[in-house]
Amino acid sequence: MQVLTTDVVIVGGGAAGCYAALNLHRANVKTIIVCKGLVGKSGASIFAGNLVLGGRLLGNTEENARNTAEFLIKYHNQFLIDQHWARRCGQWIENVYYPELEEAGLYFRRDDAGNVVTSPGKIRSIAANVQGNSGVPFMDLRRKQIIRAKIPCLEETAVTALLCRADGSVGGVFALDSLRGEYIVVLARAVILATGYSDRLHARSTGTREMSGDGIAMAWRVGATLANLEMQWWHTNDAAYPPTWQRMQVYPNPMLGSEKSARMVNSLGNEFFNQQQDDPLAYGPYTVQLKALAKEVHAGRARYDGGYFAGFDHCDAAEVDAYTTYGKSFRQLGLRFPQDLVETAVTAHYRQGGIDVDTQTMASSVPGLYVAGGLGGHSNGLIGLATYDGRVVADGVLGGLDRLAPCELPQAQVGLEQRRLERLLCTRGSEGIAPTELKTRIRAMMWEKVGVEKDAASLRSALGDIETFRLDLLQRMGLTRTARAVNYEWLDAIDAVNMLDACELIIHSSLERKESRGPFMRRDFPDTDNAHWLAANIMRKTENGFRFEQRAYELPFFQPGFATKNNLEVAW
């Protein structure tokens, strides 16, 4: 076992983790990034299709600026957001984000005359190199900035536990280098968890292979408070086939250089969603789409797992191809572009909720543990927001570092974690099941009982299934072989334990929120209930379990303007 020491250990190599590392490096703080996948290549950040313009950037009008803020608060977060944080974030995006990225070399797509190409409409956006692929050069730049700064990275290394000091504060991580099969302990003064917002907890999910709710599960184990964990976002138009493409979206956002965007039709061939016509303010119209789809599903003209279609058959191919990658999946399936539509389905996307943080510092409820990006329980989506979190957490850690001593090696915890992982590294008998089978069963159960629409009965039944999985399947889980190096089956086993814990917490949180709000749809509570639920759903760990609390949101800039209303009739 290797023991490394640093000032701050960052778990996750996406937009938030990388930017936190770069900011701490600038402040001469030693950091180590531990990434389950590859820094800047795995995770959700590479999926950023385009980048939203805020404030008065690139000729944005006062109205554009206000629209962007309104979109973020209403459509993107259904008012479950700290509006003061949103304002600070907007100012930072306007003054720092774009200039800093461009100075570092990011190429914002120009036309031949040198104008930055934007999407027209009420809310404008730009692209890094090409729309649909902006996250790739964006994160590639981050990867190279990390190399340039010589920040050490442990890649393809899964953090399996947070390590605590005697007083319960977090001061290190225990990790498994999956290629070498070796344990690594990183001791630090503070830990930043930035493991991302998409998990592969549902049968269809935009979360990438390595995502399994690790951040939620590990933070909960050390006592971190959670917020709004039930608030799950969905993509409404991802490719229904092949299975591998479940996160291949027919992007509904406005296209660069065009007045049009993708449209969706039901099984009868009738259009039921077209962002530019139906709700131009819903720049990222995922929830508006989902509500439109729910009505189609109720009328029997679509299913959540397919039977409806999306595409660009109302556009010219040249118009779509000019600045976007949107034609690539159609063509690769051998379809005619843009005449043919592709069959689409719903996919679990961001989780709006996560670990409860102080939005001034990104500190969690556990001293020494900070959270940045999608894992945080305070906002949702957009690579710009995740990046801003990286900045705030760096400042937050800097402000608190003198109160956190270097962590001593916690021998007992390390021994326990080692024994836990060794127990998972066992072969299965004739009655045994493979970790992948347990993962598949969990995802199928979540899709069926904790999917787009749920109610108390389905959620209670889901809790029963979790119990069965724990008592039966988990006990019988075993591997084919016990080699330590490049043993993905071992990683799957570690994942499955985290998935069970994360799912259980999500189900409890879903039971607690007794309303429907945006993408969170309860059959038994169909109304959006601002009178009682315009509040964070806080889950606090107690000595004998947990308890829920509410924390109301301040509404300084935007207010919903109604007390209760059927969620499907609410625009956002």
Added chain:
Amino acid sequence: MNATPVADGDARRLGQTENFDSLVARNTRLAVGDTVTVRVRRFAPEAGAQLQEFKVPYQRAMRVLDALNWIAEQAATDLAYRWFCGSKMCGTCAVRMNGREVLACWEAVEPEMTIEPLRNLPVLRDLVVDRAPFERKVASFEPWIERVAPYAGFPEPLSHKEMKSASKALDCIGCMSCYSACPVIGLGELTRFAGPAPLVQLGQTALDPRNDPAKVARALAQTDIFSCVSCYKCEEVCPAAIPIVTRVIEPLKARAAVLVPAMARHSNVLRRIVAARGRIDPGALVLGVQGLAALRNLPRIWRMLLRGKINPLRTVLGLKTAAAAAARRLLR
């Protein structure tokens, strides 16, 4: 089965039509209910390599990665293979399918497939290769922008015309398919050629007009780029459809010829001769590249004379052909 015509000017797809290997054909060859026979090259340091065969039920629009996922869920749960995004963005799932490099998440399955790991990189287990040699090479180029002039503020003056080649290189997802397909890399230590994938990564900043030419020169000096034989294998396999030779390697060679002329001696001499004479003159080329040292190898000179390869009189007199004016115009 009907062949789809090749799109105009799409040289990389030539040959595929004759083989009924259009995208439509590849997507319609199999139907749900069919069986896909997959032979996977399994390798473990402790057990060596062997091919293992699996019968996989065809699923609608099935990709190579779907077949691997099925195997890892149903048949060989210890199969080691790398992937993250499943949608042509992370660039980690490239393998060889029936001898050609494909991105597993992107390529349709074939009725019979042999799946092997990428070449030219150490194999760790099954289909998982060690990316470290590639990453080290990319890092050694210091692939970032260093500005000569201070940054002008957002948005800085820049046009897509200036970024056209760099923009193509920015489509790179670092999957290393081209690195595996490159025959010059396949020669191992015989050359110091950086390989197509690292060159594309370098091209992202080296072909960016904002970058300091002195810095670009330092990176290019390490590439041995003139060992590229322009065979277009890299372009053929690139899942991101980057014109690697025409839009990255050739422009980089042109930059090298200007910024690091010593690297491009052969090319520069050849160009000078053709521009001056309207034809190639082997004698002048050998003298131009090797200098007077070339004269020491008398047996070789004798052989070349006998075979009519060189004509000292013509070399010395510097005779032009009628094509000289046209050559100068073309090479300008």
